[in-house]
Amino acid sequence: MERLESTVLYQRIRNELNRQLVAFFKRTVISDKNTLRIAEVACGSGYASHLLAMEKGVALSIAADINLFDHNQANIDGFKASFILMDIFHPSIQPSSMDLVWNSSSIEEIENPEKAVRSMTRLVRQGGFVFVGVPYKYGIAGYMSRFINRSSRRWLGRVYDQQELRDLLLAADLNIETSFFYLGHIFIGMLGRKC
Secondary structure: OHHHHOOHHHHHHHHHHHHHHHHHHHHHOOOOOOOEEEEEEOOOOOHHHHHHHOOOOEEEEEEEEOOOHHHHHHOOOOOOOEEEEOEOOEOOOOOOOEEEEEEEOOHHHOOOHHHHHHHHHHOEEEEEEEEEEEEEOOOHHHHHHOOOOHHHHHHHOOOEOHHHHHHHHHOOOEEEEEEEEEOOOOEEEEEEEEO
């Protein structure tokens, strides 16, 4: 799978996914009047954090991951976000200090996703947002998960339907704001608000 992730095609698909996420955040959370503090946890390449850092309503965009492998592999010229080495379960970000904490395409690989989302929620101020994006059970990812071998299934991770993702956010005491299908329904994302 590492060979697949290093291909130009994979990088282009990942970059398109990140552009779609940034457009979603611009529609739902970011405005020119904001000065938001945003953290992408388990960020991989951090490309979306880089794009978010250039948005007018964003004061701080943090890309956080437990290692630098995907970030270094992406080789983003003039990286604009702040990169932090961090474990999602032991964050080095001050609790209740962020306006939006988010992740796309990592929670499904984590052994304890409920604990991960609760950890993300602790980083958000009251009234702030948490976004989680995962492979969609009724899209191509769900279809693939039934036919691929065990090691590829581990790479893909768990696939979720809308109710399972809703339950994950509700278990972290988040109020559901909206859901979002992206990259051709390969992923489903949900935005929750901490109240």
